[in-house]
Amino acid sequence: MIDSDLKKAWLSLSPDANEPEIAFKLVIPEILKIFGFNQQEVCQQYLTGRGAKAVDIAARKNTGEEDFSHTKQDATLIVELKKRQLDLSSSSNPYKNAVKQLKGYLHPTSVNCRQVNWGILTNANRIQLFRRHGRVVYPYTTNIELTAENIDEKISIIKTIIDNQQQALTVALYNNKGGVGKTTTAINLAGILSLPKPLGFGKKVLVVDFDPNQKDLSDLLNIQTEKLSLFDFYKDRKSLNINDVIAQYRFKEKFGFDIIPADEKFLNATGTDLASIPKGTLKKALSPLADFYDYILIDSPPGDSYFTHEALTAADVILMPSKHNGVASFKNAAMAMKSIFPALGKDRRAYFPELADPTPLPIFFNGESITPTAKAQAQNAIKAIVRQAKQEDQIDLMHFFFPKWTPAQKNLEIFEMPSYAHIASAAFANRPAVFTSKVACEYYRNLVQEYFI
Structure with a gap:
């Protein structure tokens, strides 16, 4: 040759x-x-x-x-x-x-x-x-x-x-611990990204509810399965169209985003049924949609399940809301960095050779008022986790927890999403808070500008 x-x-x-x-x-x-x-x-x-x-x-x-x-x-x-x-x-x-x-x-x-x-x-x-x-x-x-x-x-x-550059960035909302506000974050991120300028960013957004056990996102926005359920699409992927799974959420018929609803049929599937589905199927299913949307947000379940693995395998990056008083969530985040994300990289490379592992974005404190004392306690707890990871696993997690830290400045600031009652209550009115609240709109604009735009 x-x-x-x-x-x-x-x-x-x-x-x-x-x-x-x-x-x-x-x-x-x-x-x-x-x-x-x-x-x-x-x-x-x-x-x-x-x-x-x-x-x-x-x-x-x-x-x-x-x-x-x-x-x-x-x-x-x-x-x-x-x-x-x-x-x-x-x-x-x-x-x-x-x-x-x-x-x-x-x-x-x-x-x-x-x-x-x-x-x-x-x-x-x-x-x-x-x-x-x-x-x-x-x-x-x-x-x-x-x-x-x-x-x-x-x-x-x-x-x-x-x-074959694709238009969308695929973001999984994840934390191994529940109750940190992943679903609320997904709903309002989709809202502020899709809201027309100048209040929002005027982006095309698809949200995937991949938590069939809870299906909180689908229920809170009152979204039902459209022509085709996701599980039925999974069973016959070669002849069915992923677009038939997509539902629309529109606020007063003015603006909104698209949703793939959670599908409870996954819960009735046997372990053999799920094992027969190739790893990375969600990523492969979403791939043709990535040329139509600017952002694909996946609301993933906590824990270490089939659904978690599929959601994270499909993601380019992972956004991890946390609580400042949740030392366990910090440890879980470090564990994910050390073991879960690299393991999922193998599934991604089965889909396409040489794809990198999904990339975690820095954590942020979500939806709580934080006193200076509580913030200092959280920072000290995180520093101890970072030291342990570096000593025992030779992994540097400093910029995952403290993205603005440098040897010269030693900045320990972590982005904070403030507490605001209307953000949580708006979900029960079947709408993102950013569509009706200027305060919520400002909060989530700040989050988008910190991480994405």
Whole structure:
């Protein structure tokens, strides 16, 4: 078999290749060409617009007579290069620093990168694709080790992902402990995201109630199964249409969002019935819908059940409401980070090769008034959990619990959703609180702006 130009370029790299050598021999002439970019669509040392910071390579398809390599505006893909001898394995400090650097280029204040959808980190020995959706930047693929035998396959996988970019961000609302307000959060997130501007964000939203034991979301919004139940779709996925499962929620026929209702038929299924359904079926079912919606929110059950696994496997990112006085929920969150999410990554990769594990977003305190003393107690409890995870499991959970922490500033702030009686009571009126309450609207706008937009 004749070696591909890509493989030849990779083999031609010196063992200690630096960034320019990797750029000129491998990334620009071969990888970016495979991705469909020509030389006039590639720029080196691209200024991000966040001070003087520049990323190694940026690319964007030209339109009309425009030449991106000259205009150097509105890149859609960026590549950060590292020396070949640098250890970019996922547990190494150089890798963690490089990821932080890449995310910095995609910060909202990086004005020249606001159109960037994809970021690549590579040193030629390893490559990883990151996706950017609004404020969210997360690893889309695993940290792939490249070899002469697999480089053609792995770059082809990344190309397929980029070529088939989906519109939606899929978010699972999850906490291993119940009673933390997941359903209320899902309802009002859907409400504020779908509410027309300027009060909301004018996004197309689908909510999936995947908790058939409780089906709180479906009941609180008084949503019934439409033409087809989700379980019936599961049983005959090849001949049925997922769109027939979707119901509409509309407030006074003005605005709203779509819902896949909970299906109690799952509860009557035997263990054998559920075991016969391939893992990752929910993700596969939702995939064609991701080109129609901006956000897909999954209300997942607590615990460690089939339904929890399917919900989290389907998610790009996981949002975890918590209570400041719930030390158990902090420990459960740490346990999920250490074991549950990585295990579910295997199910995702059975659906599509090299998909990264679902990415947890930082926790937030949901729906309670917190005194300074109580906040300090919660922070101390969390610090102890972080120390234990680092000592016993070599996992750094600091930014999962304290996203604004740096060695210099040591900021222990956690986003807080304040307590407001109308938020909870509105659910019993079959509507999101954000549709009728300015206070609730402001609270959830803040939540969206903190995490998503």
